[in-house]
Amino acid sequence: MSEGRKSQVILLDDRKLDFIIQPKLTAGDLLDLVASHFNLKEKEYFGLAYLDETGHRHWLHLERRVLEHDLPKKGPLLTLYFAVRFFIESITFLRDKNSVELFYLQAKSLISKGEIECDSEVVFELAAHCLLATYGDFASEESTRNDLKSLRVIPTRILEVHPSLSYCEDKIISCYKKLSGITRGTAIVNYMTIVESLPTYGVHYYRVKDKNGLPWWLGLSYKGIAVYDEKDKKTPRRLFQWKHLENLYFRDRKFSIEVHDAKRVVQSLSSYNLYEDAIHESVEEGDGLSDALSDPTTQVSSSRRTFGPSNVKVHAWLATTPQLCKAIWAMAIQQHQFYLDRKQSKSQVPAIRSMSEIAMELSTSSLSLSSSVSDLSGGAISSSSQSLTRSSSGRIGLCLVAASQELELLNALKERKQALEDVIGKKTEELRTICVKEAEITGCLPKETPVEQGRDPPAFRKRVGTAFQLSDKLNTKETQSQLGQLEVEFELQKKITSAALRLASDPSVPKHIRKQRRQTYEKSEEKLKAIERKLLKLKRQEELEKSCSLPKCAAHYHVAILCLRGPSSAFPNSLTATGARGQTVFPFLSPTWSGRTRRAVRRPPVLPSPPR
Numbered sequence: 365m366s367e368g369r370k371s372q373v374i375l376l377d378d379r380k381l382d383f384i385i386q387p388k389l390t391a392g393d394l395l396d397l398v399a400s401h402f403n404l405k406e407k408e409y410f411g412l413a414y415l416d417e418t419g420h421r422h423w424l425h426l427e428r429r430v431l432e433h434d435l436p437k438k439g440p441l442l443t444l445y446f447a448v449r450f451f452i453e454s455i456t457f458l459r460d461k462n463s464v465e466l467f468y469l470q471a472k473s474l475i476s477k478g479e480i481e482c483d484s485e486v487v488f489e490l491a492a493h494c495l496l497a498t499y500g501d502f503a504s505e506e507s508t509r510n511d512l513k514s515l516r517v518i519p520t521r522i523l524e525v526h527p528s529l530s531y532c533e534d535k536i537i538s539c540y541k542k543l544s545g546i547t548r549g550t551a552i553v554n555y556m557t558i559v560e561s562l563p564t565y566g567v568h569y570y571r572v573k574d575k576n577g578l579p580w581w582l583g584l585s586y587k588g589i590a591v592y593d594e595k596d597k598k599t600p601r602r603l604f605q606w607k608h609l610e611n612l613y614f615r616d617r618k619f620s621i622e623v624h625d626a627k628r629v630v631q632s633l634s635s636y637n638l639y640e641d642a643i644h645e646s647v648e649e650g651d652g653l654s655d656a657l658s659d660p661t662t663q664v665s666s667s668r669r670t671f672g673p674s675n676v677k678v679h680a681w682l683a684t685t686p687q688l689c690k691a692i693w694a695m696a697i698q699q700h701q702f703y704l705d706r707k708q709s710k711s712q713v714p715a716i717r718s719m720s721e722i723a724m725e726l727s728t729s730s731l732s733l734s735s736s737v738s739d740l741s742g743g744a745i746s747s748s749s750q751s752l753t754r755s756s757s758g759r760i761g762l763c764l765v766a767a768s769q770e771l772e773l774l775n776a777l778k779e780r781k782q783a784l785e786d787v788i789g790k791k792t793e794e795l796r797t798i799c800v801k802e803a804e805i806t807g808c809l810p811k812e813t814p815v816e817q818g819r820d821p822p823a824f825r826k827r828v829g830t831a832f833q834l835s836d837k838l839n840t841k842e843t844q845s846q847l848g849q850l851e852v853e854f855e856l857q858k859k860i861t862s863a864a865l866r867l868a869s870d871p872s873v874p875k876h877i878r879k880q881r882r883q884t885y886e887k888s889e890e891k892l893k894a895i896e897r898k899l900l901k902l903k904r905q906e907e908l909e910k911s912c913s914l915p916k917c918a919a920h921y922h923v924a925i926l927c928l929r930g931p932s933s934a935f936p937n938s939l940t941a942t943g944a945r946g947q948t949v950f951p952f953l954s955p956t957w958s959g960r961t962r963r964a965v966r967r968p969p970v971l972p973s974p975p976r
Contacts, residue, residue, distance in 0.1 A: 447470060847902055
């Protein structure tokens with residue numbers, strides 16, 4: 365199984381979620397995981413995107429696998445952004461308070477980054493509402509200035525225009541004092557009302573060039589495709605509404621749109637002598653009839669293509685890279701589909717909620733979204749049950765069933781998680797035991813050893829090879845005799861002395877320990893020499909006994925025969941049977957007797973050489 369790719373999803377409240385994206389994980393499944401942290405119900409407005417080298421956002425296709433996109437190759441960590449993908453005219457169309465808060469966080473982030481352009485006075489007023497929604501009523505100037513440093517509500521462009529930061533803070537504090545007494549929900553609603561009136565709100569901007577090489581901005585929004593000057597994002601030069609677009613396509617770096625041209629439709633109708641008084645006038649200065657004819661909804665033809673391609677005009681732009689061109693095309697297709705889906709489902713959408721109702725719902729929640737996203741029980745269910753009382757009984761039943769199913773699924777996932785954690789803990793303990801055993805042998809702890817957080821890994825010292833084994837001859841030898849026991853003792857002491865020498869030669873231990881081991885080795889060596897001397901002495905005695913045992917028997921037999929014959933025949937003339945002290949002497953019975961010289965010759969015994 366592949367390890368996957370490490371990724372990090374940055375949320376709208378600047379929190380970060382770490383994931384390991386597996387090859388088969390789709391973008392839709394990843395979005396579900398992220399949305400579960402907010403208990404988000406209206407996921408259709410949100411998406412996941414990554415930034416390219418030019419700073420443009422590329423949105424993930426929910427049906428495709430995450431790793432199949434043209435993701436950045438640089439860096440081991442993939443960074444994705446959870447953000448609002450489809451903006452709407454007003455937050456009154458949102459049914460869930462969590463969605464409203466996410467739209468508020470998105471707007472606040474865009475204001476602070478300068479992506480939504482507005483005047484300084486508007487920025488100061490928005491910052492004051494943000495302070496109230498976050499910290500409540502005004503307390504003191506010192507605390508407010510500290511809060512402003514952590515909120516980051518002043519764009520860099522505003523700081524460049526005004527002389528100092530303290531001037532901007534004074535203006536914000538002045539507006540902040542005027543808002544004292546309003547609720548948190550009212551502050552959020554007022555904030556969004558101001559932002560929604562700004563011309564750059566809800567527009568996704570892309571830098572392009574025309575066929576002459578002049579730079580432009582393409583703005584994609586719920587209204588359509590707008591074309592802006594490079595230095596002016598507020599006022600579009602031209603707006604192509606979604607209802608007038610016929611086709612969208614791209615090739616390499618070229619992005620093209622086919623627009624339904626009302627002027628050409630009127631000119632084609634003139635060939636049929638229809639509404640001649642209206643079509644002779646220009647569209648800009650025509651009356652109501654001309655406007656009606658220009659509107660594609662009042663065409664007499666059953667299709668926009670009825671009069672051929674002459675009523676369609678093509679507009680094209682060039683992007684910096686083919687990947688950016690594809691991202692523009694994909695975003696335009698999705699925004700157009702979002703427009704069609706909303707248009708088709710407008711009859712099914714419940715009544716638009718009032719701003720006061722939304723403000724009340726936001727104010728009654730005791731915790732903000734950023735502090736309660738991880739709590740999926742209790743408060744979230746109770747707040748949703750309060751909003752259910754405003755709906756019909758049929759919708760209440762459906763929502764309760766959905767809530768119970770989500771709760772059952774959540775409990776099942778928690779049980780599954782606990783079971784997996786138990787298995788992982790058991791396997792981790794087994795791995796730790798194996799690694800410790802390996803470290804006891806090698807003296808080095810493996811890298812795979814799991815270490816508990818906050819604890820240092822145990823230290824091990826490499827073992828010196830001191831193990832030994834006695835030879836099979838000694839193991840099978842009979843050790844009943846004194847010589848056999850002494851040989852076993854000698855062999856054992858020899859192995860001990862060799863092990864002591866290796867320990868004394870170990871350079872990894874301190875000097876004083878090596879000195880102690882050297883003394884131990886010298887004692888072992890002295891003991892080995894003492895056993896060796898004792899063993900040699902015992903072997904010498906046994907060899908002497910063996911060499912004397914056979915001549916004694918033969919001599920006794922020969923003397924017995926001679927005695928039967930008589931004393932004269934027993935000893936020849938050259939030999940004396942009586943010694944100096946009147947004892948009978950048998951010279952050949954002596955162990956030093958030599959048959960050749962017939963006299964006693966003392967030969968040194970042949971002893972085995974001492975083992976080295």
